[in-house]
Amino acid sequence: MNLTLKAGDYFCVRNDSFLSKLIILQEWIKSLDHEATYSHAGVIVDSNGTTMESLRKVAHYDLQTHKGCKIIIARHKEMTPENFQKGYNEILKYNGKVYPIFRLVFHLLGIAKFLHTSGVPVCSELVVEHCYHAGLCDHDGYGWTPDNLADKMRNYNCYDVLYEGIL
Numbered sequence: 001m002n003l004t005l006k007a008g009d010y011f012c013v014r015n016d017s018f019l020s021k022l023i024i025l026q027e028w029i030k031s032l033d034h035e036a037t038y039s040h041a042g043v044i045v046d047s048n049g050t051t052m053e054s055l056r057k058v059a060h061y062d063l064q065t066h067k068g069c070k071i072i073i074a075r076h077k078e079m080t081p082e083n084f085q086k087g088y089n090e091i092l093k094y095n096g097k098v099y100p101i102f103r104l105v106f107h108l109l110g111i112a113k114f115l116h117t118s119g120v121p122v123c124s125e126l127v128v129e130h131c132y133h134a135g136l137c138d139h140d141g142y143g144w145t146p147d148n149l150a151d152k153m154r155n156y157n158c159y160d161v162l163y164e165g166i167l
C-alpha cells in the first residue's frame with residue numbers, strides 16, 4: 001500500500017479473533033444493507049500512521065499494528081488541520097483510559113446509544129466523537145459501530161475512500 005496519510009484520516013479494520021467475529025455478527029444482524037465487514041476503527045493522527053484507538057485502552061498505536069488485516073481508510077473532504085486539531089483536543093481526554101468492555105455488551109444488546117454513563121467510548125464511537133468535535137458531523141457517536149462508519153465512508157459524498165483492501 002503506497003498511500004499518503006494525513007491527520008484526521010479514519011479507518012475501519014477487521015481481524016479474525018473470536019471477539020471480532022462476534023462484533024461483525026451483531027453488526028450484520030442489525031445492518032440494513034446485509035453487509036458488515038469491519039470490527040474495529042480508529043483515527044490517524046499524523047502522516048506517519050500514528051493512530052488513536054480504543055483498543056485494550058484508549059491510546060496511541062501504529063496503523064501497522066493491523067498489517068495483514070482487511071482495512072478501509074477514508075478522508076473527510078473538509079478535514080483541515082484546524083478541524084483535525086479541534087476533534088483531537090477533545091478525544092485526548094480519553095487517552096490512557098481502559099477500554100469499556102461492558103459497553104460492548106450494550107452494543108451486543110443494541111442499547112449503546114442510550115447508555116453512555118462511563119464516558120469512555122468504544123473504537124467507532126471515539127472516531128465519530130472526533131468527527132463531531134471537528135465540526136464535520138452533527139451526532140456525538142454513541143451507539144455507532146465500525147460497520148456504520150464504513151458504510152458512511154463508502155456512501156456519503158463528503159468522504160473519499162483512500163484505500164480498501166489488505167494492509
Ligand SMILES: [Ca+2]
Pocket residue numbers: 031032033034035036037147148151
Ligand atoms: Ca453495512
